[in-house]
Structure formats: structure tokens, C-alpha cells
Amino acid sequence: MRIVICGAGQVGFGIAERLSTEGHDVSVIDVAPDLIANVRDQLDVRGVIGHGSHPDILAAAGAADADLLIAVTQSDEVNMVAAQVAHSLFQVPTKIARVRAQSYLTPIYRHFFARNEMPIDVVISPEIEVGEMVMRRLALPGAVETVRFADDNVVVVGIMCGDDCPVVDTPLRQLTELFPNLGAVVVGAFRNGKLFVPQSEDMLRTGDLVYVVAPREQVRRTLVIFGHEEPKAQRVVIAGGGNIGFYVAQELEKREPGTKLKIIEASRPRAVQIADALHRAVVLNGSALDQDILREADIEDADTMVALTNDDQANIITCVMAKTLGCTRNLSLINNVSYPALANALGIDAYVNPRAVTISRVLRHVRRGRIESVHSLQNGQAEVIEAEALETSTLVGRRLRDLDLPAGVRVGAVYRKNKPIEINGQTQILPKDRVIMFALAEKVHQVEQMFRVSLEFF
The missing domain is CATH 3.40.50.720 (NAD(P)-binding Rossmann-like Domain)
Known part of the structure; x- marks a missing residue:
């Protein structure tokens, strides 16, 4: 894809970094020469100095051939005008803009962003999204990270394995035997600065940050099994x-x-x-x-x-x-990409990364295939992807144990007919199932291919 990003701050740089490493053709615009110099020095992207809302600057960045415009400058108004100019003068198909002022987002004014008004296809409001993530953390004390999928019916939780975690040094396959009705799947583990997909014979260790996919009603039980019985904050x-x-x-x-x-x-x-x-x-x-x-x-x-x-x-x-x-506990807002990996060592029980929240929202609209939702983990080391399985998907009609999934990819949940189903090696994915998958960054493209619409579909 050809992508123009307006804004080279923390979020704009993070989006450009992620998309350029995936092979997209990226241009970044910012009024600050030092930020553009930083982008040019560190990333394989084009840097353009100027206002992202000015037609000549957008033209210089390649807006005429762009598939996507992402406006994440510090100014709501610049972001909105950039989207309007990209639409009216350059016919850019998809426009994403960050809008922070809540006045613009009041329900009675929502029609303002209609295509025949201010044509923004995706409005990102970090304050609301980050605020909701904080609320979810407070509702689930003991979880380091919490993300919801499948209409909030499936939850991915990051859980720290402490000294009193009952399931450390236990092969993962035994967890299914010990808790047969739990319906939770361990999809990833972060250990010594590296994120990986554990196998059934692997054992968790004290200090691991484990990512578990579970039905919403089983999340609290899952936390208890991992040694976290913290009561809700009063x-x-x-x-x-x-x-x-x-x-x-x-x-x-x-x-x-x-x-x-x-x-x-x-x-x-x-x-x-x-x-x-x-x-x-x-x-x-x-x-x-x-x-x-x-x-x-x-x-x-x-x-x-x-x-x-x-x-x-x-x-x-x-x-x-x-x-x-x-x-008793703490929760911190952390923007710096270097800090989350050190959060536990720094004495932080849970954190929210606004940059990761915004990047995850953007990635959903960059990913190809029938992608419903995306969330980036550990500064882009992996993604949790929710996608709809089409009849032509290579996943459909085969048992999970027979799927030739790449190393570094794991199915965490299957959402069918408005509820998550219990999965095991015999489970078959059906057309229209929504599948929640964990994938290491280098395997994301292969996951996209599993959910793309093939010519046979037509």
C-alpha cells in the first residue's frame, strides 16, 4: 500500500516504523525539520517538511497515488483538513484522523464526519479508547494487559507469573487436563525480552508475562488459576x-x-x-x-x-x-516504547500504552483480508488478530490439529453464532466463524493470506 502519514511525533513515527518494516510505501509529513530528519535517518520512508493540510505538501508526499492517509498531528483541525484535502483533491480512498476534542465526537454531531460532510472514514479518539482500557484494567485487577474481541465476548489478558503462581513448571498440555472446562488458551509468553508461542510441552516460569485468550465469563477464573485473586478496587x-x-x-x-x-x-x-x-x-x-x-x-x-x-x-x-x-496496586500510563518491557522491574503492576492503542486501530485498516480487529503487543513483536473465515479460506473445513499453521501462530478462540465455542484439536472452523489468532510480527502477512478473499469467492 501507498500510505501518507501526517505527523511525525511518537504515534506517527511508530506507525511509520511498523508499516515501513512490512514493506509499505510510506511518506511522513511534519512541520518540524528535526522530526523529519529523525524519520529519514531511522526509517526507510520519505520525509516531507510542511503542513499536512496543505495541498502542495500532500502532493509532494504522493497523495495522488496514496491508498491511505493517516493524520495524527497534534492538531485536530489540521488532521481533519488534511483528510478533507486528501478526499477532495486527491481522491484518497481511506482517511484516518485522530480527533481529541470531545465536542466533535458528541453523538448529535456525529453526522459531521459523513462522506459528504467532513469525509473521515475512521476517527480515532485516543482519550476515550485509552480511558476505556484503563477501565478494563481496573475491572480486572491482576491483569497486566486486557484487550477485548468478538463483540467483547472474548478477552486477551496479559498475566504476570509471580512467585506464588500455581501453574509454573507445569507443561501447558496438563493445564487442559487440570481445568477441562476453562476454555482458556495460552497463546504467547514474554520472557527475557522476547515474545514467543509456547508449545504444549513447554512450562511457564516465574517472571513470565503470559498472554491468555479466554471467554469473557472465564477471565476471572483464569486469573485465579494463575495466582491472581485481587479484589476489585474500592x-x-x-x-x-x-x-x-x-x-x-x-x-x-x-x-x-x-x-x-x-x-x-x-x-x-x-x-x-x-x-x-x-x-x-x-x-x-x-x-x-x-x-x-x-x-x-x-x-x-x-x-x-x-x-x-x-x-x-x-x-x-x-x-x-x-x-x-x-x-496495594498501581496502574501507569506509559508512552515511551522502552518502558513497558521494564514495567514489572520498575514496580508497575499494570500499564496502558496510548501509542500502542492508536497503532492497533490503524493496523486494522491496513491489514488485508476480512480483518475485524487488531491489537499490537510488546511494541509490535506480535499481534492478536480477529478475522472472519470465508468459504475459500484455507482454515475452513479442517480440524485444528490438521492445520498447517506457521510456527509463531496460534488459534486462541473461535466465535460462532454470537458466542465463543470450546476449541480443541478436533474443532473445525466453519465459514463466517470469527477466529482470534496470535501471530508473531514476522508471521502476520501469512495470517492475512488465510483470510483474504480469493477470486473463487466471486
Whole structure:
């Protein structure tokens, strides 16, 4: 594909890095010469200095021949105008734009993004998506990472195997024998900085981060089996009252009315603003790096510290300080690509990576075949892909044990007639099944081929 990316910040660079390594023809636009110089030096892409919404700059980036425009600059308005110009002047088939301001996304104004209005095919709102991911983490304490598929009926959870994990040093094939009705499948493990697909004879080790696919109703039982029986948080302290922190606070008030919530916000005007908008939360004005402020928030009695500021280092230090002062668990927002792999060593129980959330949304529209959803893991080392099996798919009509799947690929779940079915070696995939698969990055293209529409289909 020929792809034009507007914005060379963390997200734009991450998308360009991922797509260029997959062989796509990528151009990146940004007004900052140093960011474009960085893109040119490190990636095999074209870099264009200028405004992504200007026709001449888009033309120089190859918009006339582009299949996809991805606008992820810091300005909503630039992103939207870039999509409009790409549509009106260059007839780019698919436009993806990041839009942060919630006013644009109010349901009564949603028609604004219709094709005959502001023609954006996919609107990405990181604040909402990241906020929802934080909510899912809070709902499943003990999970390091949580992603939902198949209309929220199948969940992929990342689980840390601690010293008290009952299933370490046990061959994976025995887990099926020990828990025959669980319906959970171990699809990946992260060990010593490397992600791999374990085989049935492999054993998990203390310190492994394991990725498990399970039906939604079996997720809590799965966490217990892996040694995580943490109760749902009743006392939460949020550091950072920005868009994400405010969204999480609002949703906690709506969904968990019994939760006692306190927010620490450094900006006094912002603290006053969110205090007026919230109903039950206590808002404190100050720095979450100040131990006196943490104590004022009664951090020693809190179940969970949720650090959601724009500063990774501040988030991590806040989480560590909170646990030192007596808080039971923590959850941190982490943007830096180097930090997630070190999260456990840094004292972080769970994290959310906004960059990974946005990249995953984009990848869904880059992947070929009947792809329903995509989520990137461990800075792009692997993907979980949900796709619909067509009649011509090589997966259909054969037992799972007979499928010649590449090494590094595993079927985690099959969703049929609005429910996940229990799978084993005898299970056959049928047309219209939605299949959730784990694939290492170098195997993703082969997974795409399994779900592409062949000429026979027509």
C-alpha cells in the first residue's frame, strides 16, 4: 500500500516504523525539520517538511497515488483538513484522523464526519479508547494487559507469573487436563525480552508475562488459576486530571458508584474545573510527586493508584511512591516504547500504552483480508488478530490439529453464532466463524493470506 502519514511525533513515527518494516510505501509529513530528519535517518520512508493540510505538501508526499492517509498531528483541525484535502483533491480512498476534542465526537454531531460532510472514514479518539482500557484494567485487577474481541465476548489478558503462581513448571498440555472446562488458551509468553508461542510441552516460569485468550465469563477464573485473586478496587486515587484522567473519573462515578475516588491535579484552574464537573470525587490541587499530597489523598488506604499524567517518568515515580506508602496496586500510563518491557522491574503492576492503542486501530485498516480487529503487543513483536473465515479460506473445513499453521501462530478462540465455542484439536472452523489468532510480527502477512478473499469467492 501507498500510505501518507501526517505527523511525525511518537504515534506517527511508530506507525511509520511498523508499516515501513512490512514493506509499505510510506511518506511522513511534519512541520518540524528535526522530526523529519529523525524519520529519514531511522526509517526507510520519505520525509516531507510542511503542513499536512496543505495541498502542495500532500502532493509532494504522493497523495495522488496514496491508498491511505493517516493524520495524527497534534492538531485536530489540521488532521481533519488534511483528510478533507486528501478526499477532495486527491481522491484518497481511506482517511484516518485522530480527533481529541470531545465536542466533535458528541453523538448529535456525529453526522459531521459523513462522506459528504467532513469525509473521515475512521476517527480515532485516543482519550476515550485509552480511558476505556484503563477501565478494563481496573475491572480486572491482576491483569497486566486486557484487550477485548468478538463483540467483547472474548478477552486477551496479559498475566504476570509471580512467585506464588500455581501453574509454573507445569507443561501447558496438563493445564487442559487440570481445568477441562476453562476454555482458556495460552497463546504467547514474554520472557527475557522476547515474545514467543509456547508449545504444549513447554512450562511457564516465574517472571513470565503470559498472554491468555479466554471467554469473557472465564477471565476471572483464569486469573485465579494463575495466582491472581485481587479484589476489585474500592478506593482509587488518580494522578492527573487531564482528558484521560477526567474521563476515567467520570466513568468510575457512573459505573462504580460505590468506589471512593480522589484526583490529584497540578493545575489549580483545571482542578477547579473538574471538581465542578464531578459529583462525588474529591479533587486535590498539587503534585502527585509530593508525598504530603499523596498522604492527604489517604494513599496508604487506597487499593489502586492510577497515574495518568502526560509525563511517563512522573507516572512511574508516582506509582512506586504510592506502593511504598502503602497503596496495594498501581496502574501507569506509559508512552515511551522502552518502558513497558521494564514495567514489572520498575514496580508497575499494570500499564496502558496510548501509542500502542492508536497503532492497533490503524493496523486494522491496513491489514488485508476480512480483518475485524487488531491489537499490537510488546511494541509490535506480535499481534492478536480477529478475522472472519470465508468459504475459500484455507482454515475452513479442517480440524485444528490438521492445520498447517506457521510456527509463531496460534488459534486462541473461535466465535460462532454470537458466542465463543470450546476449541480443541478436533474443532473445525466453519465459514463466517470469527477466529482470534496470535501471530508473531514476522508471521502476520501469512495470517492475512488465510483470510483474504480469493477470486473463487466471486
